Amino acid sequence: MEAKWAALWEKTAPFTVLDGDDPRPKKYILDMFPYPSGDLHMGHAEVYALGDVVARYWRLRGYQVLHPIGWDSFGLPAENAAIKRGVDPREWTYQNIAQQKASMKRYAASFDWTRVLHTSDPEYYRWNQWLFLTLYEKGLAYRKDSWVNWDPVDQTVLANEQVLPDGTSDRSGAMVVKKKLTQWYFKITDYADRLLDDLDTLEGRWPAKVLAMQRNWIGRSQGAEVEFVIEHRDTPLTVFTTRPDTLYGATFMVVAPDSDLAEELAQGASAEVKLAFQEYLEQTQRTSEIDRQDASREKTGVFLERYATNPVNGERLPIWVADYVLADYGTGAIMAVPAHDQRDLDFALTFTLPIRVVLDPTHEGDDGGSLAERDPATTRLALAGDGVMVNSGALDGLGKAEAISRIIDDLEAKGTGRRATTYRLRDWLISRQRFWGTPIPIMYGPGGEEIAVPQDQLPVLLPATEGLDLTPKGSSPLGAVSEWVNQTHNGVAVTRDADTMDTFVDSSWYFLRFLSAHDDTQAFDVDKVKQWAPVDQYVGGVEHAILHLLYARFITKVLHDLGYLDFEEPFSSLLNQGMVILDGAKMSKSKGNLVYFSEELDAYGVDAVRLTMAFAGPPEDDIDWRDVSPVGSQKFLARAWRLSGDVTSAPGTSPEGGDGELRRALHRFLADIPGLIEAFKFNVAVARTMEMVNHTRKAIDTGPGGADPAVREATEAIALAISMFAPHTAEDMWERLGHQPSVALQIWPEPDQSLLVEDSVTAIIQINGKVRDRVDVSPGIPAEELEKLALGTEAIQRALAGKTIVNVVVRAPKVVAINAAD
RNA sequence: GCCCCGGUAGCCCAAUCGGCAGAGGCAGACGACUUAAAAUCGUCCCAGUCAGGGUUCGAGUCCCUGCCGGGGCACCA
Numbered sequence: 002m003e004a005k006w007a008a009l010w011e012k013t014a015p016f017t018v019l020d021g022d023d024p025r026p027k028k029y030i031l032d033m034f035p036y037p038s039g040d041l042h043m044g045h046a047e048v049y050a051l052g053d054v055v056a057r058y059w060r061l062r063g064y065q066v067l068h069p070i071g072w073d074s075f076g077l078p079a080e081n082a083a084i085k086r087g088v089d090p091r092e093w094t095y096q097n098i099a100q101q102k103a104s105m106k107r108y109a110a111s112f113d114w115t116r117v118l119h120t121s122d123p124e125y126y127r128w129n130q131w132l133f134l135t136l137y138e139k140g141l142a143y144r145k146d147s148w149v150n151w152d153p154v155d156q157t158v159l160a161n162e163q164v165l166p167d168g169t170s171d172r173s174g175a176m177v178v179k180k181k182l183t184q185w186y187f188k189i190t191d192y193a194d195r196l197l198d199d200l201d202t203l204e205g206r207w208p209a210k211v212l213a214m215q216r217n218w219i220g221r222s223q224g225a226e227v228e229f230v231i232e233h234r235d236t237p238l239t240v241f242t243t244r245p246d247t248l249y250g251a252t253f254m255v256v257a258p259d260s261d262l263a264e265e266l267a268q269g270a271s272a273e274v275k276l277a278f279q280e281y282l283e284q285t286q287r288t289s290e291i292d293r294q295d296a297s298r299e300k301t302g303v304f305l306e307r308y309a310t311n312p313v314n315g316e317r318l319p320i321w322v323a324d325y326v327l328a329d330y331g332t333g334a335i336m337a338v339p340a341h342d343q344r345d346l347d348f349a350l351t352f353t354l355p356i357r358v359v360l361d362p363t364h365e366g367d368d369g370g371s372l373a374e375r376d377p378a379t380t381r382l383a384l385a386g387d388g389v390m391v392n393s394g395a396l397d398g399l400g401k402a403e404a405i406s407r408i409i410d411d412l413e414a415k416g417t418g419r420r421a422t423t424y425r426l427r428d429w430l431i432s433r434q435r436f437w438g439t440p441i442p443i444m445y446g447p448g449g450e451e452i453a454v455p456q457d458q459l460p461v462l463l464p465a466t467e468g469l470d471l472t473p474k475g476s477s478p479l480g481a482v483s484e485w486v487n488q489t490h491n492g493v494a495v496t497r498d499a500d501t502m503d504t505f506v507d508s509s510w511y512f513l514r515f516l517s518a519h520d521d522t523q524a525f526d527v528d529k530v531k532q533w534a535p536v537d538q539y540v541g542g543v544e545h546a547i548l549h550l551l552y553a554r555f556i557t558k559v560l561h562d563l564g565y566l567d568f569e570e571p572f573s574s575l576l577n578q579g580m581v582i583l584d585g586a587k588m589s590k591s592k593g594n595l596v597y598f599s600e601e602l603d604a605y606g607v608d609a610v611r612l613t614m615a616f617a618g619p620p621e622d623d624i625d626w627r628d629v630s631p632v633g634s635q636k637f638l639a640r641a642w643r644l645s646g647d648v649t650s651a652p653g654t655s656p657e658g659g660d661g662e663l664r665r666a667l668h669r670f671l672a673d674i675p676g677l678i679e680a681f682k683f684n685v686a687v688a689r690t691m692e693m694v695n696h697t698r699k700a701i702d703t704g705p706g707g708a709d710p711a712v713r714e715a716t717e718a719i720a721l722a723i724s725m726f727a728p729h730t731a732e733d734m735w736e737r738l739g740h741q742p743s744v745a746l747q748i749w750p751e752p753d754q755s756l757l758v759e760d761s762v763t764a765i766i767q768i769n770g771k772v773r774d775r776v777d778v779s780p781g782i783p784a785e786e787l788e789k790l791a792l793g794t795e796a797i798q799r800a801l802a803g804k805t806i807v808n809v810v811v812r813a814p815k816v817v818a819i820n821a822a823d
Numbered sequence: 824g825c826c827c828c829g830g831u832a833g834c835c836c837a838a839u840c841g842g843c844a845g846a847g848g849c850a851g852a853c854g855a856c857u858u859a860a861a862a863u864c865g866u867c868c869c870a871g872u873c874a875g876g877g878u879u880c881g882a883g884u885c886c887c888u889g890c891c892g893g894g895g896c897a898c899c900a
Contacts, residue, residue, distance in 0.1 A: 767880080
């Protein structure tokens with residue numbers, strides 16, 4: 002059956018979207034495109050099953066649906082396989098693509114196969130280079146020398162987003178180290194506010210979890226910058242603080258050891274201090290991220306023998322370096338307020354620095370004890386809460402919030418501070434020292450100056466891999482291809498940038514490319530974009546909640562600002578599916594708890610696997626393959642399929658006059674399914690379809706029989722519903738019902754409203770919250786009548802015997818609640 | 824430490840607005856059909872919704888506290 006229908010679909014290509022007028026409204030349904038490492042796995046089986054439900058659903062609703070697919074085919078695994086097995090990364094990649102493509106076709110995903118793109122094709126990556134140059138021209142792509150995350154195994158730099166919280170690489174798993182390198186960045190921080198604020202517009206349409214993760218990641222924090230004059234230095238030291246109210250409590254300053262400022266200040270100190278600083282800096286750089294993030298570890302630091310002046314009270318504050326201050330957050334320096342910040346307190350206690358309380362937390366009715374009892378110097382606990390300012394000059398007596406706004410006003414008036422915002426988000430480092438990616442279209446002149454490759458010279462093609470040594474050496478393999486690196490530009494000898502772009506650049510705009518996938522004159526067609534974009538429904542794993550989605554949002558905003566797009570968010574609605582796991586754990590080769598995609602298809606068939614994915618539970622939940630039953634899905638599909646053989650009426654038979662009960666159930670079903678699919682309650686939609694099959698089975702076996710027109714009507718609707726989940730079975734049912742293919746091109750029938758109105762509903766009668774009786778009434782019954790009826794029933798009369806009615810609440814036509822006392 | 828999500832039957836999961844806790848499936852038991860088994864069909868079994876408190880005529884649903892599980896961020900000033 003699978004083979005029969007696959008051949009037909011291949012021939013008729015029912016899901017191809019042609020250019021030209023189509024009167025139907027449009028929907029752009031996009032599943033995250035895969036990375037071609039080996040064959041598809043169970044995770045893919047889930048996304049493509051669920052994405053296909055949505056795509057097929059909107060087709061049933063009469064929409065022209067664009068549902069494209071492609072491959073995110075640049076990236077490290079190809080290169081690593083090449084190194085390990087001596088194969089060409091190109092060959093490896095395109096072979097895997099061919100295999101995955103065949104699997105997707107077998108899986109009956111309703112993709113438009115005419116728009117396939119591969120990011121590793123020159124026809125794609127030349128537009129990636131166009132994008133780079135476009136950002137470059139706008140000053141959004143720039144080069145800087147900075148401390149970067151270095152993966153010592155893959156021998157390449159990583160974006161912040163690719164470093165896991167434990168300090169290891171999300172690819173190789175190696176402990177990431179810091180290295181100072183000149184690299185290309187995209188200025189995503191310019192968009193931090195918009196990336197954060199626009200998340201509000203996605204509320205309710207993106208999973209709350211993803212919104213929270215993005216907000217966390219951008220990490221906006223509001224406070225103030227305060228300037229401290231440094232002795233023997235012209236420019237003051239600026240610090241960022243969220244607690245300017247505690248400025249009077251500052252007793253020392255701390256500078257990050259790996260900052261330029263620390264280096265400079267140490268130069269002005271004695272020889273011993275210089276030496277101590279050098280040692281400390283080296284020690285810091287040796288410390289792994291894991292250790293550095295361990296807040297419980299002993300505070301360390303070096304006093305620089307330099308002093309700053311507190312702008313509000315003229316106090317002399319010693320300046321220290323310590324690794325608990327990070328060079329790349331805020332200004333890389335802080336004012337330390339030990340009484341009100343735990344980290345500063347720990348440091349002050351370690352080095353016996355003064356501690357001054359400036360905010361008295363005692364208040365009426367609190368049981369925290371007196372101020373003396375809470376002295377941070379003895380309790381070793383910083384006073385974190387709100388209270389009343391003390392020891393703070395003009396701020397004395399104010400609360401925290403008032404003090405913050407007051408002190409900022411004062412600082413601004415004096416010109417020694419200002420309101421300020423900082424972000425956790427860093428600029429996006431896009432250079433990679435690897436081969437299998439998009440070459441950065443920049444050349445360097447004799448003086449090292451940047452020369453953008455002219456647009457008409459794009460693409461900058463990757464050289465042939467033959468004879469190329471891809472082994473990681475810490476610099477790009479492209480650098481070794483001298484005839485590629487050394488070029489002549491306007492008669493001058495120049496060298497190409499030998500790095501390639503982060504593959505997240507490729508995927509940050511691919512959804513636009515699908516709209517004109519083979520256009521060789523431009524990256525995307527603005528008219529097509531107007532017709533189709535933004536993506537109406539995006540489907541994919543939560544593992545891309547930060548990286549890919551943030552970058553795609555950023556690039557969309559940039560292209561919007563440049564006038565290419567008239568929208569600012571690329572994905573109007575987002576569905577994250579969970580993972581497919583086994584025995585409560587993530588599948589992995591090392592654990593040996595793998596379920597193979599092709600084996601499952603062999604064992605149960607495509608339809609049963611797809612249906613199992615949809616039926617397993619809410620899409621965002623993980624599916625434990627042990628808890629679900631593809632056999633059960635198989636049985637259900639067979640049961641549904643059998644209905645189509647038991648229908649004996651002719652195609653086109655009017656359902657009028659068919660069995661009333663079955664028709665009422667059916668039209669309720671027709672009315673409910675769309676809402677369920679649109680709310681992503683696929684599991685419930687499948688359950689309702691099973692229920693409908695049960696109803697119809699009963700009508701055939703013990704009801705009016707297979708000749709009843711309602712039975713045909715119901716079976717046809719079931720075939721349509723099933724077509725979203727199990728296309729082969731549905732197609733076969735449709736044919737057996739006497740129709741021409743394809744069921745995928747049918748329209749979901751409108752429910753007959755007259756069959757939806759209930760002619761009677763059951764009202765419940767409660768006494769003191771317990772259900773004591775129920776009566777069947779008409780839905781339009783007036784409250785008084787229902788109350789009279791309720792109080793009159795035998796069961797209620799009996800239950801009320803000897804009691805006094807206190808009051809009666811009537812919610813016609815569903816509930817009568819009687820409150821009675823003895 | 825901060826933030827987000829979840830906890831309903833042996834298991835996976837339903838339950839628009841606060842209104843009869845159960846739609847569907849898995850597993851299990853029994854029965855019909857069968858020489859038998861499989862397949863199929865049918866019937867049945869099972870929880871008072873993690874715990875405690877509150878609001879309400881009425882709470883799985885709303886509020887508070889706690890427990891458990893999952894996830895994100897974190898020496899971020």
